[in-house]
Amino acid sequence: MRAFTLPLLLSLALAGTHAHAQSYNQISFNVENTKTIANDELTATLTKSADNANAKTLANTLNTTANKALAIAQKYPNVKVTTGRHHTYPRYDNKGKINGFTGSSSINIQSQNFEEASELIAELQGFMTLSSLDFGVSEATQKAVENELKAQTIQKFTDEAKTISTAFGASDYRIIKVDLNNAGGRFSVSPVMGYATAAAPESSVATQSYEGGESRLNYEAQGVIELVK
Template sequence: MQTKLIKNSKTPALIQRAFYSTLLAASLLGLSAPAALADTDKPQYRLVQLQADATRDVTNNQMEAVLFTELNSNSPTSLAQDVTRTLNEAMRQAAKYPQVKVSTGAQSTYPIYDDKNKLKGWRARAQIELKSTDFKATSDLIAALQDKMQVQSINFSVSDDERKRVENELMVEASQAFQQRARLLQQSWQANGYELVSLDLNAMNNERPPIMYAMKARDAAASMESQNVQGGNSQLRVNASGSVQLR
């Protein structure tokens, strides 16, 4: 069998044309890449950094208290039993005040040594934590517990639900204040408008520090029974910071 080779006179021209087309496309691509990078690196003119705040004084509607018991014993076993008995009694008392949320706090037991570094006994400390928006019920419960426990601290704050509600409103106010400042700059610089580039919203607060107590149980109980609890205020603040570009 004889095989014939058929030559096409147009084949070299087609190959040459395809080669030059590919070369031209590569050249154009190489030229466009630096141009794209140049656009990315182009300086951002008329870019302005801004800040605005929205604040509000909010009544502290939540009361938190930490009470503790501290006992000594020569036996760690009997000491643990005494602490457990005290905490259980506190929980039974707290059950009479359903408006108050009660939880057990930190507990610790450690040895006591004399001047000659000889073990002479054991000491245990246990805490319970109270939290409520009912100040009267919380104060009454504290007074009822102080025949066996002492007050470590009392703190007043804004409850989580109230804080979220106020912060949501302050975010809107801070955003509006930010926009107002942007419009003032737009007018001052005689710009046609502005575009928001970035914006951060951060919530902050300034609450009262906790009131620390160091009274004996009997003295503290007498004091708490006649105490008129006032929670005071906390200042909630939302800060809006970001940048705009004037057109």
């Protein structure tokens, strides 16, 4: 037993020394690329709220409004319109008895054609309320920019690795580990909404011109290199 113990201990000691030496010349760092691009997609939600003593009558009112909105949207082929949330709940008097019902129905709008979307929103505001309006980067644009930033970030990481190894007097370097990520995604800048571009009759809402603002897309590389002396 003793004849095998010493070589085994020696082997473990050498392995520990080798592992320590491997990590001795390792350096971790990160690089990041950022690009600011114009928001090219609009999303909006319009809502109809109503009250009625009869739940069935209320439901008919909300359904009729939603159907009317979807029918009007057919005139705008470059705008995607989908039905949103639908809520109905009882209303109580001070004695805890039901004395009516309150409900709401919404539709969602998504489009890269700001002009058509603006016209549709203005038309729907004749009988619905604009609940939210946001601007962002479309999925296709985000993917294209992300691929561009990824290639630039990888090149930037490689250049930085060369600079670091040269500064430390190394003849070369080895990449031990690299993590690529989109650094938290996008950070939208508040959009600027323009004034009405056209007068409208009293019974309708004036069309607005929209400026979507900008977003910053980030991409980051975090890694570890080992200096080769």
